[in-house]
Amino acid sequence: MPSLLFEQGARGRGGDFVASEGRPDEFLDSSLLRDELPLPDLAEIEVARHFTTLSHRNFAVDLNFYPLGSCTMKYNPKLNEAVSGFPGFTDLHPFAPDEGAQGALQLLWQMERSLASLFGMNAFSLMPAAGAHGEITAMLMAKRYFAQRSEGGRDTCIVPDTAHGTNPASAAMVGYRVLSVPSTSRGRTDVEALKKVLDGRIAVCMMTNPNTLGLFEDEIMEMTQAVHDAGGLMYYDGANANAIVGLCRPGDMGFDLMHLNLHKTFSVPHGGGGPGSGPVGASSELTRYLPKPMVAKRADGGFFLQHDMPDSIGAVRAxxxxxxxxxxxxxxxIVHGEEGLKRNSLLAVLNANYLRAKVKDLLTVPYDDFCRHEFVCSAESLKRETGVRALDLAKGLLDAGVHAPTMYWPHVVAECLMIEPTETETRATLDSFAESLRALVATAYEDPQSMARLPMHTAVRRVDEARVGRLANKGVGLRWSPDGSTAE
Ligand SMILES: Cc1ncc(COP(=O)(O)O)c(C=O)c1O
Structure with missing residues (x-):
């Protein structure tokens, strides 16, 4: 069967490639050709059963409660899947000329405008493929901004000690020196400590708000003012935006750059469910550095990909x-609209606070303050009194059919469990989670040794974590057996 291939030479929309008809073996070296797959001839029902069985081997939001703090494992509406399967979207060729892709360009443009309005930024690039990719994109933009201002001596990025690990990693990857600032006993960034490190070497301050403890940085305006006074830029890690959409906007808090995790806040599947998306927003001063191309609107109302952006950092992906x-x-x-998005944020906050109130007599909640979309609790006193760790509780929750909360992070809380219920969970689910935790804490006091044997009912039991860690450091992959034993 003839297939469409791309020949180098003439200029198509994607650069130096144009589509041409032909058989693969006419164009490709034989070493690059694949053998025909021996696909079995099966009835549709057999295929459906095969894939449904496979899907049930994985833990998924569609199967049970998934309170993985910071990861916002929210429900992925089936309507989104139906819409994304429209042939007009799936059959569109990435090199289609602008005129043949007007609907898709319009959708991208409208999404970009919606994000700009929801988050108070001047413009967004939809190009970055994940949150961390958005961070690195924004750090490259900051570098370019300072280079153009002949302020290349600004080589330092400030990151609070509660930040997600990708923040310091992204800053370091573009060559910034990373400076950590501590948080206070209220679980907020220490403003005085921040002010002390502000000098002519500061390029960017990366902040997450609400922060990784699920708390709103209520002194954010003072922090942005101080960083701006020192000539630095404020970067907003918007991975936690599920708590704020429709309620407040990073642009109004004074942020110059930000990223979002559409695969969290905007209900796009992730965690094995699909590719992510980490749009980057910029203030009007920084818009010209955004990756290119951007979708733009013509005077006649049509849309086109704007490649002519001389100050752009360039493309950040294929x-x-x-x-x-x-x-x-x-x-x-568009299903929720502005009011619906705001309601979702309020429900996410309500659910997190409801659960916080339910578990605080079981585990310590170190920053027992009104939280946003998530909260952290600590099993430190439980460990002291019984020897049972946060890890054992998390393993026990697996037997209750619940995905474990995020563990041992942020580092500022010992024996930490970070719980994020999201907005779609019912009160009955939250109550049942609290009851499962209550039962595990009771077992920890009555029969602590038994906790080391959990989980009892999962396909894979405990793994030898020390061995996994040692081998992972050496880059060796492992296969797990149901009894928890591992083979290289
Ligand atoms: C606060 C925060 N920032 C950044 C990221 C990185 O996002 P991604 O995993 O899409 O790279 C995450 C992911 O969990 C996060 O929680």
Whole structure:
């Protein structure tokens, strides 16, 4: 069968490639050709059963409660899937000329405008493929901004001690020196400590708000003012935006750059469920450094890919975006509308506070303050009194059919469990989670040794974590057996 291949030479929309008809073996070296796959001839029902069985081997939001703090494992509406499967979207070729892709370009443009308005930024690039990719994109923009201002001596990035690990990693990857600032006993960034490190070497301050303890940085305006006074830029890690959409905007808090995780806040699947998307927003001063191309609107109302952006940092990936991730996120935006998105944020906050109130007599809640979309609790006193660790509780929750909360992070809380219920969970689910935790804490006091044997009912039991860690450091992969034993 003839297939479409791309020949180098003439200029197509994607650069130096144009589509041409032909058989693969006419164009490719034989070493690059694949053998025909011996696909079995099966009835549709057999295929459906095969894939449904496979899907049930994985833990998924569609199967049970998934309170993985910081990861915002929210429900992925089936409507999003239906819309993203429209042939007009799935059959679109990435090199289609602008005129043949007007609907797709319009959708991208409308999504970009919606994000700009929801987060108070001047413009967004939809190009970055994940949150960390958004961070690194924004750090490259900051570098370019300072280079153009002949302020290349600004070589330092400030990161609070509660930040997600990707923040210091992204800053370091673009060559910034990373300076950590501590948090206070209230679980907020220490403003005085921040002010002390502000000098002519500061390029960017990366902040997450609400922070990784699930707490709103209530002195954010003072912090942005101080960083700006020192000539630095404020970067907003918007991975926690599920708590704030429709309620407040990073642009109004004074942020110059930000990223979002559409695969969290905007209900796009992630965690094995699909590719992510980490749009980057910029203030009007920084918009010209955004990756290119951007979708722009013509005077006649049509849309085109704007490649002519001389100050842009350039493309940060192949093709323009994870298009179907944007389609899903856009479906989420238009189904809920501004009021609905605000309501979702309020429900996420309500659910987190409800659960915090339910578990605080079981485990210590070190920053027992009104939280946003998530909260952290500590099993430190439980460990002291019984020897049972946060890890044992997390393993026990697996037997209750619940995905374990995020463990041992942020580092500022010992024996930490970070719980994020999200907005779609019912009160009955939250009550049942609290009851499972209550039963595990009771077992910890009555029969602590038995906790080391949990989980009892999962396909894979405990793994030898020390061995896994040692081998992972050496880059060796492992296979797990149901009894928890491992083979290289
Ligand atoms: C606060 C925060 N920032 C950044 C990231 C990185 O996002 P991604 O995993 O899409 O790279 C995460 C992911 O968990 C996060 O929670």
């Amino acid at each position: 093709f323009w975006t994870h298009f179907l991730a944007i389609v899903r996120a856009y479906a989420y935006v």
